[in-house]
Amino acid sequence: MxxxxxxxxxxxxxxxxxxxxxxxxxxxxxxxxxxxxxxxxxxxxxxxxxxxxxxxxxxxxxxxxxxxxxxxxxxxxxxxxxxxxxxxxxxxxxxxxxxxMQEFPEQHNDTTERLDAIFLQEYLDQIVEHLPEKARLVFKYSREQELSIKEIAKKMELSPKAVEYHMTKALKVLKGSMDKFNRFLFPSPLWRSGFRFFI
The missing domain is CATH 1.10.1740.10 (RNA polymerase sigma factor, region 2, helix turn helix motif)
Known part of the structure; x- marks a missing residue:
């Protein structure tokens, strides 16, 4: 048929x-x-x-x-x-x-780094929003509200182990996405640009 x-x-x-x-x-x-x-x-x-x-x-x-x-x-x-x-x-x-900035070469590096940081932050924000719901919430509670694993577990009615699992899942996705972003847009990694806190 x-x-x-x-x-x-x-x-x-x-x-x-x-x-x-x-x-x-x-x-x-x-x-x-x-x-x-x-x-x-x-x-x-x-x-x-x-x-x-x-x-x-x-x-x-x-x-x-x-x-x-x-x-x-x-x-x-x-x-x-x-x-x-x-x-x-x-x-x-x-x-x-x-x-x-070509007329002011001494400012070139600072300008480029600031732009790199802005683009990366916007990109990572998009990735976070597309994480599975529990991984997204765990990540946001940890990074935006600075809650501990125990506090997140209590807030979400999960075990600490479950929270750790979802956090690990979120960080793995973000690290992979960040690596791809860096390889595509930038000649050198952005690990030195203050984004270690994100992963």
């Missing part, structure tokens, strides 16, 4: 794509290309740049199909495009700031 890919749900398409069904990937590509490109164009005002970003995101989906754990395809693709846009906009902001 011939599969009607256009009638399949996103989850069914993801299942088939993980099993190397190119037709399933093609359907995902066709299903989401236009709306993702619209998001890209809204932020970049460049059709070619938006299309390039969306193409990279969708090809990344295919290349990493067996490694990704996707709960919601629209949410995953939307976040991936926005993250790619964030990187593009960040690079452009940095270039503009550096051009503006």
């Amino acid at each position: 011939r599969i009607r890919y256009t009638e399949l749900t996103d989850n069914e398409l993801l299942f088939l794509m993980r099993n190397n069904k190119e037709e399933a990937f093609t359907e995902i590509y066709n299903r989401y290309w236009e709306r993702l490109t619209a998001i890209g164009y809204y932020h970049t005002k460049s059709k070619s740049q938006a299309e390039e970003i969306v193409n990279d995101v969708l090809m990344g989906l295919w290349l990493r199909k067996k490694k990704l754990d996707i709960k919601s395809l629209p949410a995953y693709l939307g976040t991936a495009v926005k993250f790619s846009l964030f990187k593009v906009i960040s690079r452009e902001k940095r270039r503009n700031e550096i051009r503006a």
Whole structure:
């Protein structure tokens, strides 16, 4: 029986794509290309740049199909495009700031470091918001309210061991995300920029 890919749900398409069904990937590509490109164009005002970003995101989906754990395809693709846009906009902001500081080379390093710190903080804030609920709450209680493990356990009605588990999970995700961010945007790690407290 011939599969009607256009009638399949996103989850069914993801299942088939993980099993190397190119037709399933093609359907995902066709299903989401236009709306993702619209998001890209809204932020970049460049059709070619938006299309390039969306193409990279969708090809990344295919290349990493067996490694990704996707709960919601629209949410995953939307976040991936926005993250790619964030990187593009960040690079452009940095270039503009550096051009503006060229007349004052002694300030260049300080300006770049401040920008790096701002971009990284914004990126990590986004990652925290997408953590599983308990890991997100544990992390926020620890970092924003400076609660101890025992205090968090009491507040969330969890055991201290459970709190430690969720904290470890959150820190592992953040460290991995931070490493990826550094490798993509910066020639050297930002571990020296005051972000050790975050991980």
